[in-house]
Amino acid sequence: MTETLAAGEPLDLGPPVVEIRDLEINFKGRVGFVAGLGGRSAPDAKAVDGVSLTLHEGEVLALAGESGCGKTTTARAIMGLIAPNAGQIFFEGEPLPTSTRALRPYRRAVQMVFQDPTGSLNPRSTIYEIVAEGLRIHKITSGPNGETEEELVARALSRAGMRPPERFVALYPHELSGGQRQRIVIASALALDPKIIVADEPVSNLDASVRGEILALLLKLRDDLKISILIVTHDLGLAWTVADRVAVMYLGRIVEVGPTELVLQHPRHPYTKALLDVVPEAGGISRPILHGEPPDPTKIPTGCRFHPRCPIVASGRAKELGIEDRCTGEDLGLQPTGSENFAACHLVDVNQLP
């Protein structure tokens, strides 16, 4: 079975804005005090284990995977909130500085939007104070064209769809609906004129009918302001709706990355295929479902880290194709499967689809 690869439209990607190379982040294993005195130690959790990823100007990139796969940790490293144990992050071609003071301009350029807008907003601050807070922290008293703080706040609010802004500035978060609160979170990011917005599950806490509006807003910001957007999500349907490219993570690694149409319609990694198979839809009953829970990052399997759950190995197909020994013994990185897509699977070598 040799199928020709689906070519797809080449993506018109802008210049790279953020590049991460071979990023590794470990969380220290912890044992109880007494066990520690006894010289026992627990293994470190390798939350991110060699991730390379590029975010281009004006691109919407979705980082998808199960909980515990390291997607949020990767996003936090990109925001400069976690220092990596190894690897480098480049912003507009320059490596990120390590000192907090030197990181400041970068922190201004990278803004974040979290899952729960209610938890992200200070209940005792007015909308004006919330949106102006970032400006004050970064000691910005006027805009590039001499705008006052009031004007900057008003502009951010109206860009986030809170129009007219003067209707909202004096309100408190509890006076707004869930969708409006998420718009305020986005407005406070926009006040700082960011180049990148990192959105961690930006709509999963919102009501279904409101989600589309927030996603439409993010796409509009990309179109109007050329902001690059990294969306961290477990929801591949969301990636289909908004992302230009999708990166799928499994146990601290990116296992497949490429243009959304290709990755979600012609997956080359069995894990991507498994994730797509469990997206609920009408009539689907006899689809195979991966066994077990999300894997443990303190015990990464040898060989391909997905092999203990891989349906290709379990069904004996890997053996038939003569790649089983490599699946269980040989750790591999991303292999090119097209001009812009990559998958970390031994099937790629023998030109097979999962």
Place this chain on the structure above:
Amino acid sequence: MSGTVLSLRDLRVTYRTQGGGVPAVRGVDLDIGTGEVVGLAGESGCGKSTIAAAILRLLPAGTTTEGEILLNGEDVLKMTASKLRAVRWAGASIIFQGAMHSLNPVRRIGDQIAEAILVHNQANEREARVRVGALLEQVGLPPRRIDDYPHELSGGQKQRVMIAMALACNPSLVIADEPTTALDVMVQAQVLKLLKELQHDLGLSMIFITHDLSVLVEVSNRLAIMYAGKIIEDGPADLVFHHAAHPYTKALAAAFPEIGDLRFRRKPSGLGGDPPDPQNVPSGCAFHPRCPERVDGVCEGIEPELWVAGENSHAACVHVSGAPAFEGMPA
């Protein structure tokens, strides 16, 4: 389909708050046939979980519940306390959302499942233990886990324990209230598959409640969509999801796009406005302020009923084929 397990007749639930009564359910009629799975969908605050709690009279004191809740022909609202205790769990049981918080952390799971069986005097302790072992096997857990504590289980396994508990007394109706919401994607798929298999093997009648329409369409025979305390569309699951008649259902379905469907690619669509405040429901059709297909001069004045919209389906919208002619409607 023979017989009806549950019938709701003009169910109305009003919560009492300091700011006055809050009507959460405003006149709902619903029938669940034997062996049927009905999916109840809607956004937070639409009243779907209130219905689940009302069926077993689990609502807080001071809440007024009107209408009829006929479970196997008997009105739950008129039952005496002892009759109600007999019906809870044995007549109808609930699988709650967030299994992690519903299990007692200091008791073994086997004892927690056996409790329901013992309370209903369905078996002595030794028989109950045998039954619990069988139940665990049925939900895909090895029976040797019977003496585990909840913290020794993963999220998906705890949800399986909750399902075993709901099945312990062979209820004629199982209500699943967001049973997979807090679970990871792969685990969610495992639990959904289990529920479908159990439903099929045991011929369970179920009410499946969630905001996730794509989950519902996978497990349900029939869907009922709620908005502001009322059912605004009901019909065969596939039809309602793929060919919705009500503009609200269309918007809800669009929030869960099918991958590969080019209509949704780079086109997120949502509704303007916000879900209505139950204390201040808009006049006429409660959905009219957010409706993209609103007819000015008509929709704010009339309260639509569930008119025939298609084969076996109904929708509360002036646009459906079965709606009477209203003055002011475009030809």
